[in-house]
Amino acid sequence: MRVEVPELTGLVGAKRATVLQQELGLAARDFADERYTEARRRVRKVVAEVPDLPEARELLGLCQYRLGRWREAARELEAFAELTSSDEQTPVLADCYRALGRHERVESLWAELAESGESPEVITEGRIVAAGSLADRGELHAAVRLLGSGFRWPRAPREHHLRRAYALADLHERAADVPSARVWFGRIAGADPDYLDVLERIQALG
Numbered sequence: 001m002r003v004e005v006p007e008l009t010g011l012v013g014a015k016r017a018t019v020l021q022q023e024l025g026l027a028a029r030d031f032a033d034e035r036y037t038e039a040r041r042r043v044r045k046v047v048a049e050v051p052d053l054p055e056a057r058e059l060l061g062l063c064q065y066r067l068g069r070w071r072e073a074a075r076e077l078e079a080f081a082e083l084t085s086s087d088e089q090t091p092v093l094a095d096c097y098r099a100l101g102r103h104e105r106v107e108s109l110w111a112e113l114a115e116s117g118e119s120p121e122v123i124t125e126g127r128i129v130a131a132g133s134l135a136d137r138g139e140l141h142a143a144v145r146l147l148g149s150g151f152r153w154p155r156a157p158r159e160h161h162l163r164r165a166y167a168l169a170d171l172h173e174r175a176a177d178v179p180s181a182r183v184w185f186g187r188i189a190g191a192d193p194d195y196l197d198v199l200e201r202i203q204a205l206g
Helices: 007-012 014-032 036-049 054-066 070-084 090-099 103-114 120-136 140-148 159-174 178-191 198-205
Strands: none
Touching (some): 007 014, 014 036, 014 054, 036 054, 054 070, 054 090, 090 120, 103 120, 120 140, 159 198, 178 198
16 A cells, blocks of 8 residues: 655655655555554654654554554544644544543534534544443433434435444433334344344344
8 A cells, every 4th residue: 555645755855755655555554454553563653753744643543543542542643633633533532532531522522523514424423422422421311312413314324324323223222212222223224234233233122
């Protein structure tokens, strides 16, 4: 996998840029192949040499996230957001803070993301994390309201619709609202019966 980073040449010169671009490309390939430790090792070299390269900080943050190193992941993803003013990785960043129990930071990130104009996919991921943060604190009904607000089941659901519906069904079940859980799991099964463990979840509901 080759990662094109034109600004590298201006930062380190053409010769060194070629080496670092290759290393970043190998790190991206390792990440795609779920070799997160190896990907982290490679991309750390790039970050050490070019700490202001957004692509490297982003990839290192995602590696740390996949390895469950929440604090380190948050640091890198905060740096990525500062360098780019992008909200693309805000849901992942919020999930790091959720894992660290910093729910106030999750709330502030969700508030920013909800007003950001990001893609429906990114907004949905952020909403799922924010709802999960509420559920972690025992606020299941508030979590259901947040995740269900304005949600209309489309004729041709896409992946982010399925993810939101699954999370909503799970919250309904946890809140002891079995009929609503059954409805949402049923909608998912109607669209994609092989989606995650949806058929087993329906069966378990009785």
